[in-house]
Amino acid sequence: DAGVTQSPTHLIKTRGQQVTLRCSPKSGHDTVSWYQQALGQGPQFIFQYYEEEERQRGNFPDRFSGHQFPNYSSELNVNALLLGDSALYLCASSGLPRNNEQFFGPGTRLTVL
Amino acid sequence: SQQGEEDPQALSIQEGENATMNCSYKTSINNLQWYRQNSGRGLVHLILIRSNEREKHSGRLRVTLDTSKKSSSLLITASRAADTASYFCAPMDTGRRALTFGSGTRLQVQP
Numbered sequence: 001d002a003g004v005t006q007s008p009t010h011l012i013k014t015r016g017q018q019v020t021l022r023c024s025p026k027s028g029h030d031t032v033s034w035y036q037q038a039l040g041q042g043p044q045f046i047f048q049y050y051e052e053e054e055r056q057r058g059n060f061p062d063r064f065s066g067h068q069f070p071n072y073s074s075e076l077n078v079n080a081l082l083l084g085d086s087a088l089y090l091c092a093s094s095g096l097p098r099n100n101e102q103f104f105g106p107g108t109r110l111t112v113l
Numbered sequence: 114s115q116q117g118e119e120d121p122q123a124l125s126i127q128e129g130e131n132a133t134m135n136c137s138y139k140t141s142i143n144n145l146q147w148y149r150q151n152s153g154r155g156l157v158h159l160i161l162i163r164s165n166e167r168e169k170h171s172g173r174l175r176v177t178l179d180t181s182k183k184s185s186s187l188l189i190t191a192s193r194a195a196d197t198a199s200y201f202c203a204p205m206d207t208g209r210r211a212l213t214f215g216s217g218t219r220l221q222v223q224p
Contacts, residue, residue: 004155031210033210033211033212035212040216041216042116042201042214042215042216042217043156043201043212043214044214045211045212045213048210048211055210056210056211058211088153090155090156092156092212100143100144100146100205100210100212101146101158101161102158102212103158104148104155104156104157104158105155106154106155107153107154107155109153
């Protein structure tokens with residue numbers, strides 16, 4: 001049973017560029033959440049997707065957008081990258097039972113130069 | 114939305130000792146979850162305790178919840194070097210779907 005997978009593992013971009021991160025949820029899960037974790041901090045919620053719709057959003061600007069596909073996989077897009085976007089981006093999936101227990105992927109380390 | 118605040122921020126113990134970390138939160142919850150994160154990696158779900166439960170065990174882990182004090186504690190017994198990690202609590206409000214994390218407790222277990 002495959003867990004949550006994310007790609008790529010590491011990414012280096014320059015300011016102003018755009019980036020797309022990908023996530024495949026755990027088998028049987030239909031909900032995907034994205035988190036940003038700066039060094040030394042806890043993860044911060046970006047948004048959550050369910051049934052291909054953004055269901056809930058954290059305090060992040062519109063430069064952060066996402067998508068969920070019919071197979072429940074998801075993408076996180078960040079436009080006009082800033083130095084402060086450098087972080088570990090974590091994807092988490094969940095499903096039944098609806099107790100909000102989430103299974104996390106290994107993350108994508110994004111460095112913006 | 115609320116987040117848990119973990120205490121202490123850092124904890125260093127010897128292998129074999131017990132480790133206790135605490136979490137405080139502000140409003141009513143549906144459940145509270147604890148997660149572990151090894152350096153620079155994804156989070157691993159440890160245990161979930163519902164608002165109507167007072168104590169829960171899972172292997173060497175013991176979690177308590179006191180809703181009157183809006184606090185929870187995680188006890189790791191007979192710690193091992195492999196327990197070295199950051200630990201986060203995530204109180205879940207009724208009706209919310211996202212986890213909200215504090216800065217965590219960094220546990221160092223010395224062999």
